[in-house]
Amino acid sequence: MSQYGLLIDYDFCTGCHTCEVACQQEHEYPAGKCGIKVTEFVTPGLHKPLCIDNVPFPTDLCDLCAQRTARGDMPSCVKHCQAACMSYGPIAELAQRMENQAKTVLFRPR
């Protein structure tokens, strides 16, 4: 069976925190516990004075929404992501997409 992961097209992550609350609701985590966390990076840019990047990072609590994916749904963060910049799928397929897409990051949480 192939391994699954998350591909984040972080060129488009706006840092809206949707993935975090989606995860907390799904797993019924209280505030303070979360399977994914967004971090903002404000750095001087290559072609412009400032670049702002946001990247969601799956924490140790991320189970890739095993219950949801077992019934054919997307993980909650992927489904609700407002920028639609998160994908869930077999690692090999995601890695292939990554070849052709800059500013992406691939996670295999489990």
Next chain:
Amino acid sequence: MLFTESAVKGTVMKNEAGIQEFKTVAWSAGPGCHGSCGQKIYVKDGKMIRIEGDENNPWSQGRSCPRVLALKQYMYHPDRITAPLKRVGGRGEGKFERISWDEAFDICEKKLRGIRDQFGAEAVVFVQGTGRDVGGPISFLAYSYGSPNWVQLGLSGQSCYTPRLSGMKATLGDFCVADCSQFLEKRYDDPEYKFPKVMMVWAQYPPATCPDGFYGHWIVDCMRKGGTQIIAIDPRHTWMTSRAKYHLQLRPGTDGALALGMLNVIINEELYDKEFVEKWTFGFDKLKERVQQYPPAKVAKITWVPENLIIEAARCYAKAKPAGLQWGLAVDMAPEATSVAQAITQLWCITGNVDVPGGNVFGKPSHGVTTYPYATEELVALYGQELVTKMNAKRIGADRYPLVKGFRGWAQPDDVIDQIDSGLPYPIKGAWIQTANILGGQAARMRFHYEALKKLDFIAVVDLFHNPTTMALADIVLPAATFAEKDGFRSWWAPLGVIQKTVQVGDCKSDYEINLELAKRLNPEVGKKFPTVKDLINSRLAVAGTNFDEMVAKGSWAMPADGPYRPYRRHERGLLRPDGKPGFNTPSGKVELWSQFYEGFGIDPLPFYLEPAQSPISTPELYQKYPLIMISGTRSPLFFHSEHRMIPWLREKMPEPLVDIHPDTAKQLGIHDGEWVYIENDMGKVRRKAKYSLTVHPKMINTMHGWWMPEEEGAEPNLFGVWKYQINQIIPGPQHSKSGFGGGQYKCTLVKLTKMRDGEV
């Protein structure tokens, strides 16, 4: 949790675990916002257990924001008001007693009747906050009662969307929105749609919320799927500006000069759409003459945007076909905002981007249904010419501001609070405040509002949580429902949507349930027309040839068919004017670059620039004393205005009110990153935690509004800490313009930062 697809896609389904699924539309209470995302709500044993985006709803396509996903914590929060309350101590003591709905309605009826008998219905003001679903029910109650004084109290200069609506009305006769395919069922896949080559994002960070009925991330969709390039007009650096082809970092409040400078470039370099201008516009030569006063070099000095950037961005926008323009609230807060909005509207007009795919298209209430009367015409359709004429004459501000009388049915907020305080020209005795936290939210010169409102004889507040406004002012508090607990409808703009009740929480009622019951008691005619809320909703939906139950069965939404409510090129097809002729809904039938609408109201028919009342240029001495320009009202996806500070999943992600300050500026002032400071001017001082950030210009600071602390003591004098954190205490009052719209100084008040002394933290 498996659900089999039922034959009718919107009906409630129940699975083996006894879980029901409801398809509905989110609007206002809950997420709080202006948006309209499709949601599926799961209910077990009468309790909402989960919410999930509805992928079949074209508006949001399954996506959700953090606020709507936190709905469970909002609905079942231990501090939620779940029963009507009567004040038993003095105002502000925080002592309330639970009462029945009957008793609550009896008290409200008696008090409101008493005021009307003695002073006239106009002596009661009906207060709402931002443009949410409450606009429908509260105007319904005000008109049933007979008061013309429906108002966004505290919002200095009516500085939210009204000036933009006015600028569009003056130019086009109707209102436009940036086209992100939101009127098409297949959205981006519809072959009729074209992605804008360029989107000018003016004075807004759209991804933070769903401003003015627009899903902010649609612009991100256009960037991702369509390669749309961004021209960002924003004094701040944001994710959006960092992805922009051009970022014009203007001095706050100078948007009008920038728009006129761009018009100057586009007209003088003949980059405008000559065919469109020739065929469809009126007054082009006069506009051409006016914009000569705004050469880019002069505009660069006013706005602090380099001249070459102004020119390049204007060229880029004008040459892109199609180009869209999405704009934000800061436009409304500019001085003489009606004129600023007019100039920006002209940008998309002379470049031929009107009602074309990927341009700016007419937004009409879906299917012609009115949820929230926007213009006088809609009020007339609902309440009749006779009543509206009578109301217009008595509305506060109508004598001074012709647009207040003739354009939108709102009283002028600055004049309303002055009149509450002075009693002139007629006394105000009562306030009906509905889901509007005036003191913790929008009120500029907040302390003055607090003191003036205390003078009223009777105040009822409808809300979901206690807040500084309920605590300081309410005699009666009525518990309102979230969108998941009520039936409702929405037509702003498309699709037409219905909101269906999924559960009951405590004794909460919907705004329409509360207002219809009270309206019936205050005006017997109402009950004959609308025995129930369902009757009222169905009467509004009738024009669409549908009804509530049918809409629910369809999945809670419907897109308008081709015709007046669906783009494109409606001016060519005779779909805009009441007489059915081609053209625009203006006196000349053309796009009026020289506006007869404004001329008729005694307003300059051509756009012009006015410097903010407080600024480095208009008040240099004040600027020496207060050398930082404060941008307030920055949005976060975590909170809607003054809401959500009590929701654990949201608050943990931003526990404290921050002020963004450039590290160089902070170091000059000896302020450390993370240190608590005061933002201060002659009106007072407010606490913030300093956050070093390169995103802010060294001469500016940037902070959010709406801060109060639900976890602190609510009773006076503390009022949930509102005196420590409410930024609008130091925003000055009327700076507004001849039109009565604009000039709220929320985006460009002059301040300084001071360190706290030991023991103050």
